[in-house]
Amino acid sequence: MDFLMDILSKLNSSQGKAATSDSKHLRIIAGAGTGKTRTLTYRVAYLLMKGIAPNRIVCITFTNKVAREMRERVQQILDENHFAFEGFPLISTFHGFCYRFLKKEIDSLGIYNRNFNIIDDEDRNRLYKEIFTGMGKKDNKDFCRSIVSTIDHIKTEGRYPEELSPKDVPLGSVFTFADLEKVYSQYQDQLRNQNLLDFDDLLILTVKLMEENPEIRSYWKRKFDDILVDEFQDTNAIQYRLLLLFMGEETALTVVGDPDQTIYTWRGAKNEIIKNSLQKDFPDLETVVLDENYRSTQNILDRANCLIKKNHDRIDKDLLAANHVKGEKVEYHDYFDNASEAREVSKTIYQLVQGGKAKFSDIAVIYRSNYLSNVLERQLALYQIPYRIYGGMKFFERKVIKDALAYLRLAVNPDDYSFLRILQAPTKGIGEVTLAKAKDWMAKEKRNNLLEVFRLDQDKLKIKSSSRLALKDFFDAYDRFQKKRENATDNDELFSAIASYLEETGFLAYVRRLDREETDRGSYVGSTGNGNEENVQELLHTLQQFFSSEYLGEDGKPQKPDLEDFLIEVALQSDQDTMEDGNQVSLMTGHVSKGLEFPFVFVTGLNENIFPTSHAVSSLAPEAIEEERRLAYVCMTRAQRRLYLSSFGGNDFIHGGSYRPSRFLKEAGVVSEMKPTLPDYQAHQGTRRPSSNPFAPTFMSKMGLAHSNKSNENEKYQVGDKVVHTTFGVGNVLAVEGNKIDVLFPEPFGKKKLAIGFKAFHKLKEE
DNA sequence: GCTGCAGTTATTTTT
DNA sequence: TAACTGCAGC
Numbered sequence: 001m002d003f004l005m006d007i008l009s010k011l012n013s014s015q016g017k018a019a020t021s022d023s024k025h026l027r028i029i030a031g032a033g034t035g036k037t038r039t040l041t042y043r044v045a046y047l048l049m050k051g052i053a054p055n056r057i058v059c060i061t062f063t064n065k066v067a068r069e070m071r072e073r074v075q076q077i078l079d080e081n082h083f084a085f086e087g088f089p090l091i092s093t094f095h096g097f098c099y100r101f102l103k104k105e106i107d108s109l110g111i112y113n114r115n116f117n118i119i120d121d122e123d124r125n126r127l128y129k130e131i132f133t134g135m136g137k138k139d140n141k142d143f144c145r146s147i148v149s150t151i152d153h154i155k156t157e158g159r160y161p162e163e164l165s166p167k168d169v170p171l172g173s174v175f176t177f178a179d180l181e182k183v184y185s186q187y188q189d190q191l192r193n194q195n196l197l198d199f200d201d202l203l204i205l206t207v208k209l210m211e212e213n214p215e216i217r218s219y220w221k222r223k224f225d226d227i228l229v230d231e232f233q234d235t236n237a238i239q240y241r242l243l244l245l246f247m248g249e250e251t252a253l254t255v256v257g258d259p260d261q262t263i264y265t266w267r268g269a270k271n272e273i274i275k276n277s278l279q280k281d282f283p284d285l286e287t288v289v290l291d292e293n294y295r296s297t298q299n300i301l302d303r304a305n306c307l308i309k310k311n312h313d314r315i316d317k318d319l320l321a322a323n324h325v326k327g328e329k330v331e332y333h334d335y336f337d338n339a340s341e342a343r344e345v346s347k348t349i350y351q352l353v354q355g356g357k358a359k360f361s362d363i364a365v366i367y368r369s370n371y372l373s374n375v376l377e378r379q380l381a382l383y384q385i386p387y388r389i390y391g392g393m394k395f396f397e398r399k400v401i402k403d404a405l406a407y408l409r410l411a412v413n414p415d416d417y418s419f420l421r422i423l424q425a426p427t428k429g430i431g432e433v434t435l436a437k438a439k440d441w442m443a444k445e446k447r448n449n450l451l452e453v454f455r456l457d458q459d460k461l462k463i464k465s466s467s468r469l470a471l472k473d474f475f476d477a478y479d480r481f482q483k484k485r486e487n488a489t490d491n492d493e494l495f496s497a498i499a500s501y502l503e504e505t506g507f508l509a510y511v512r513r514l515d516r517e518e519t520d521r522g523s524y525v526g527s528t529g530n531g532n533e534e535n536v537q538e539l540l541h542t543l544q545q546f547f548s549s550e551y552l553g554e555d556g557k558p559q560k561p562d563l564e565d566f567l568i569e570v571a572l573q574s575d576q577d578t579m580e581d582g583n584q585v586s587l588m589t590g591h592v593s594k595g596l597e598f599p600f601v602f603v604t605g606l607n608e609n610i611f612p613t614s615h616a617v618s619s620l621a622p623e624a625i626e627e628e629r630r631l632a633y634v635c636m637t638r639a640q641r642r643l644y645l646s647s648f649g650g651n652d653f654i655h656g657g658s659y660r661p662s663r664f665l666k667e668a669g670v671v672s673e674m675k676p677t678l679p680d681y682q683a684h685q686g687t688r689r690p691s692s693n694p695f696a697p698t699f700m701s702k703m704g705l706a707h708s709n710k711s712n713e714n715e716k717y718q719v720g721d722k723v724v725h726t727t728f729g730v731g732n733v734l735a736v737e738g739n740k741i742d743v744l745f746p747e748p749f750g751k752k753k754l755a756i757g758f759k760a761f762h763k764l765k766e767e
Numbered sequence: 768g769c770t771g772c773a774g775t776t777a778t779t780t781t782t
Numbered sequence: 783t784a785a786c787t788g789c790a791g792c
Contacts, residue, residue: 063782095782121781199782266780369779374783431768467768572782591780613779631780654778 003049003081007042011035012322014290019043023286027232027278028256031319032304032637033295033597036256040230041070043254044089045077052225055552057089058246060097062231064573066595067091088552094239095572098202103564105209105216112195112205115413115564118571119196122402123417131186140174147175151184155200156268158207158238161185193448194415203238210245221248231595232257236268240277253282259315260308263591263631265623275315293319293637295597297327300643304636307668311626319637330643332670334661337650338605342379345602345646349585350383352600360386364586364598366635368611372604373587380585390588396570400425400511400532404539405570407507408498411481412564416450423454426510428470430454430463437461477504491547491560498563499540511536590635601639603632606647606662609655632664645670717741 008016015035018028019042030036044059061067071091078084090097106112119127128148132138154168161184166177191197197205210217224246229235232255235243247253255274262271279285293301298321305318321327335341345365352358365376365387373389380387395401406421423430438453438461447453454461455475458468481501488494502508511532546566550558561569586598590611605611612628619625636643645668647661665671721733731743 093782202782263780264782267782371778371783427769429768433768589780615779627780 003046003083006081007046007077011039011042012292014288014292015039015042018288018290020046021286021288023284024252025278025282025285026252026254027274027285027287028254028290029258029274029287029315029317030256030290031258031293031317032261032634033293033319034290035294036258036290037066037070037230037595039290040228040254040256041073042077044070044091044228045074045081047226048074048078048085048089049081049083054085054087054089056223056225057228058097058224058226059089059091059228060094060230061091062093062234062595064093064096066230067093067096087557090552093572094242095199095202098206098242099568099572101206101209101220102197102202105213106205108213108216109205109209111192112197116195116197117409117413117415117567118202119191119194119198119417120402120571124198126417127187127190128183131183131190134186135179135182142174143179146170146173147180147183150175150180151187152200153268154184155198155204156236156238158204158241160204161188194417195413196415196417200238203242207238207242207245210242217245220246221251224248224251226252226254228254228256230256231261232274233259233262233271234264234267234269235273236264236270238268240270240273244281260311260317260630261594261634263594263627263634265627289317291317291319292322294322295640296637296643297321297325297641299327299329300636300639303330303643303668303670304633307629307636307664308633310667311629313623313626328642330645330668330670332645332665333647335646335648338375338648339379341604341646341648342375343382345376345604345644346379346383346385348602348644349380349385349600353385358600359583360585361583362599363602364588364593364596364600364638365602365604366588366590366593366638367603367605368590368613368631370589372610376587376604385585386583387585387587388582390586390592395535395538396573398535400514400535401539404502404507404536405567407502407505408563409567410451411478411485411501412567414449414451419451419454422474422505426470426506426513428474429467434461434463434467474505477501477506480504485563491562494563495540495544495547498543502536502540508533508536590631593638594634597638597640599639599641600644601635601642602644602646603635604646606632606645606665607659608662609652610659611662611664614655629664629667632662632668636668 004020007019011019012035015038018026018039021043028036028039030039040059044057047057048054059067059070061070071088074089074091090100092100102116103114106116107114128144129138132140132144137143150168150170150173154164161181164177164181164184169175169177169180191201210220227243227246229243234257243253255278257271257274259271259275262269265271296304296319301319301321308314309316333341333344335344349358349360349363352363353360367373367376377387377389396405403421403425406418406425409415410418410422420435438450438457441457441460442448442450442453454463454471458471463471478501481497481504484497484501485494488497514532543566546561546569549561551561551565553559586596588596590603609617611632612625616624616628636645645665647659647665649659651657652659661671717733717736719733719735722731733741734744735742
C-alpha cells in the first residue's frame with residue numbers, strides 16, 4: 001500500500017490518522033490553521049485509492065472556490081501516486097449539491113419545473129415590498145423587518161407556511177400570527193407561480209422530496225458510500241437533516257470543523273450539531289483532534305487563544321505553533337479617528353512593500369462590516385496601493401450585468417422580475433400606471449405571467465402605440481432566439497444565438513448609449529469610457545468559457561453545461577469565488593476571511609459597537625457577544641507572520657458618545673501588553689482630510705453640534721450669519737426670504753437655497 | 768412616463 | 783456616504 005505510506009508521510013500523525021481512518025462515522029475537530037481542508041483533501045484521495053468509486057463519494061464545502069481547489073488538489077495527489085479513475089467525486093457546496101439533485105427530481109413535486117431559477121436579494125426585497133404594500137404595512141419598518149427575519153429563521157429550520165405555529169411569533173412582537181401566515185404564504189405562492197426558488201428553498205425542497213417520496217429516497221440513499229463535510233460547525237438544522245437523509249445504512253460520514261469558528265448562527269448555524277448531535281446520532285463516532293497550527297507564529301496564537309478562552313460555551317483547546325516560532329509581537333494602535341486609522345494602515349502597508357518585506361498580495365485588511373471599507377479604499381488609493389475588495393459590489397450585482405442576465409433568465413424561465421428589468425433596459429414607455437393596471441388584470445383573470453400578459457393583452461391594458469412598437473421589437477427578437485435555442489445542436493451555436501439576441505433586442509445599443517451618456521457627463525466607468533459594454537462583453541466571455549467546460553454527470557460521464565446551469569452557477573457564486581489573483585492587497589469582512597490566510601493581516605475598527613457590533617452589545621442574549629468573539633478569533637487567526645490590530649476614536653454619531661476600543665483588545669491581552677500608541681494628530685494637520693465631506697460627523701461633534709436634534713425652525717437668520725450644514729459644511733447667509741435662506745458654501749457646493757426648519761443645518765453661534 | 772434633485776435616514780455578517 | 787423617497791419639471 002504505497003499510497004498509504006505516501007499520505008502518512010505528507011501529514012502529521014493526527015492528520016494522517018484522520019485522513020486514513022476506517023471509522024464509519026468520523027469527526028475531525030480542527031482548530032484554525034491546523035490543516036483541516038488539507039486533511040479532508042487527502043481523505044478524499046485516500047478513499048479513491050482505497051477503491052471507493054468516484055461517483056460514490058460526495059464532499060460538501062463552504063464555497064465554490066474551496067470546492068474548485070480541492071478538486072485540483074485531489075487530482076494532483078492521484079497523479080503523484082499514479083492513480084487514474086474514470087469520473088471524479090462530486091465536490092460542491094450544499095446549495096450546489098441541491099441544485100444537481102433538484103434539476104433531476106424537482107418535476108415530481110408537480111409545483112416547479114426543472115427550468116427553475118434562483119431569486120436574488122434585490123428581487124426578493126421587491127417581492128416582500130409588494131406584499132407589505134398590499135397589506136398597507138409598507139411604511140412600518142419594524143413590522144417589515146421583524147417579519148422577514150422571522151421567516152428567514154423559520155426557513156433555516158425547513159418549515160413552510162403550512163407548518164407554522166403561533167409559537168413562531170416572538171414575545172412582544174409587532175406582528176400577529178395571522179400576519180406571519182399571510183406574508184409567508186404570499187411569498188411562497190409568488191415564488192411558486194414564477195418557478196423561482198430562494199436559497200433556502202433549494203435545501204428545503206431537497207429535504208421534502210427525500211422525505212415524502214420513497215422512490216426517490218431509496219434511489220439516492222444508496223447512491224453514496226462516503227459523504228464528507230467541511231466547515232461543519234456552520235451547518236444548520238435543515239442541512240443536517242438533509243445530510244442524514246442521504247445516508248443509507250452503509251454510508252460513511254466524515255465531518256471537519258472547529259466549534260470556535262462558528263460565525264453563522266444568525267443564518268441558523270448550530271455548533272450544537274458538531275458538539276453534541278453527532279455523538280447522539282452515531283454512538284460509534286470516532287473523534288480526532290487537530291491542534292498543531294501550521295499557519296501562525298506563537299505570539300499570534302497566544303493572543304487568539306487568550307481571546308477565545310473568554311467564551312463560556314466551548315470545548316477548551318489551545319493552538320500550538322507547529323514550528324515553535326515565537327515571531328513578532330502583535331501590534332496594536334488606537335488612532336485618532338476612522339480616517340487616520342485608514343491612513344496609518346495604508347502607510348504601514350506602503351512601507352512594508354517599499355522595504356521589500358512583503359508583496360501587496362501578502363497583505364489583508366479585515367473589518368467587521370462592509371461599510372467600513374470606504375475609508376480604507378480612499379486612503380489606499382492616495383498611497384496608490386492596489387487592492388481588491390471581496391464583497392460589496394460584486395460583478396454579478398452590477399446593473400448592466402443583472403439586466404443582461406435578465407434577458408437570459410427570461411429565455412429559460414420567464415419570471416416577472418426578469419421581465420420587469422427588461423421593460424426598463426431599454427425603457428419601453430411602460431410605467432407604474434400601466435404596471436398597476438396589468439397587476440389588477442392578472443389578479444382578476446387569474447393569470448400569473450407578466451410577459452404573457454404584455455404579449456397578449458395589449459388592448460386591454462391600453463398600451464400606447466410607441467410602447468407597442470418597442471414591445472414588438474423585443475418579442476420578435478425573443479421568439480427568434482427561442483427558436484434558435486431549440487434548434488441549437490451545440491454550445492457554440494447557442495452562444496452565437498445569445499450574442500445576437502442581446503443585439504437584436506436593442507440591449508447592446510442601450511448599453512452603448514449608457515456609456516456615451518456617462519462619458520458626456522464625465523462620470524464614465526473604466527478608462528475607455530465604455531465600461532458598461534466592457535462588462536457585458538466580459539459576461540459573454542465568461543459564458544463562452546463556461547459553455548466550453550465540462551462537468552461530470554451523475555453517471556460519471558462528462559457533460560456539457562447548458563444555459564440553465566450557467567444561470568444557477570452565477571446565482572450561487574459567493575464572495576470568495578469572484579476573487580481573482582493578482583498582486584493586490586485584499587480587503588474583506590471577517591466572515592469572508594474564513595478559511596483564508598495571509599502573511600500580514602490588519603484587523604481594523606476594533607471598537608465597541610463596531611466589533612463587537614452594536615446589535616451584539618445591546619443584545620440581551622450573552623451568545624451574541626460570544627459569536628462576535630469567535631469572529632474576532634477567526635480574523636486574528638488568518639495572520640501567518642504579523643498581526644496588526646487597531647481601533648479608533650472620534651465621535652460616534654449613530655450611537656452617541658465617542659468611539660471606545662473594543663473589549664476584545666483587553667480580552668486578548670493586547671492592551672495591557674503594550675501601551676496604545678496615541679497617534680499624533682498634530683503631525684497630520686497639514687495633510688488633507690480624506691473625506692470629501694470636510695464637515696463629517698466628527699467635526700460636527702467637536703463643535704458641539706452633533707445630536708442637537710432640536711428643530712431650528714424658530715431660529716432667526718440674517719445676512720452675514722454663519723450656517724453649518726451636515727453635507728455642505730460652513731457657509732455664509734447671503735439672503736433671507738420668508739422661511740428660505742440663500743447660503744454660500746465653499747467649493748464644490750456653492751450657493752444653496754435652504755428651507756428653515758430642516759435638521760440638516762443649524763445656525764452657527766459664535767463663541 | 769421619465770429624470771433629476773433635495774432631503775432623509777441608516778449601517779451586520781451571506782450561501 | 784449611499785441608498786432611498788417624494789416631488790417638480792419636462
